[in-house]
Amino acid sequence: MSRADGAGAALLRWAAQRAASTSPALVDLSLEPARIELSGRVLVNWWAKNAGLLDAEWGIGPGSRVAVQAPAHWRVLPLVLAALSLGAQVGPADLEDADLLITTDPASPEAAAHPEVLAVTTAALAVSFGAPLPAGAVDHAAEVRAYPDRLLAQPGQADAAAWEHDGAELTLGELLAGGEDGEGAALEVPAQAGLLAALTALLRSGAAxxxxxxxxxxxxxxxxxxxxVTRSLA
Incomplete structure (x- = not known):
């Protein structure tokens, strides 16, 4: 499957548009009664911090493979955006030859078998994972805040990004493809629909x-x- 020309540039243009906006980009109501809202600017700030963490700790870039064992969640989506903008191949926990496992369950068998683990809490406003972590696992909430808010990814890096699932690959261009549902439209996405559904909805949400x-x-x-909300994902 050929990669769409300019997908990396399109991703970073979208990031710049979102960073200029204080309107909501992502609202997480999946863990009631907590409500977490990320404006476009805050979403990109978290995206940038996560990109800094992934680059500094694991050297994530084109050719890297990042497995994700996590639900659709406000902490996880900026992490996936960061991995993609750095050019990584991203997929589920069983992704073969992964350089890093991002997980909300560091006690899982998959995490126990993986040498590089980033543990992500789903607690609404936690500043650490909140429980002892296995040796070698990195506490996402405790570490990510130290990184800069400026997104330093380059279009040429991001062009290499893709999502792998069930033996198939979705290129970055395919993840970005799709029309907007009107200016400022809000789409309800069930968290149980999964990370890929939430990611593609977010990437296709336009500038507002x-x-x-x-x-x-x-x-x-x-x-x-x-x-x-103007429509819901079936």
Missing amino acids: GSVVLAPEGGLSERLRAQER
């Missing part, structure tokens, strides 16, 4: 749209109105 991660059972009509 937003993704609202919903808990099991979906949002109430009151919350849909409050979050200005």
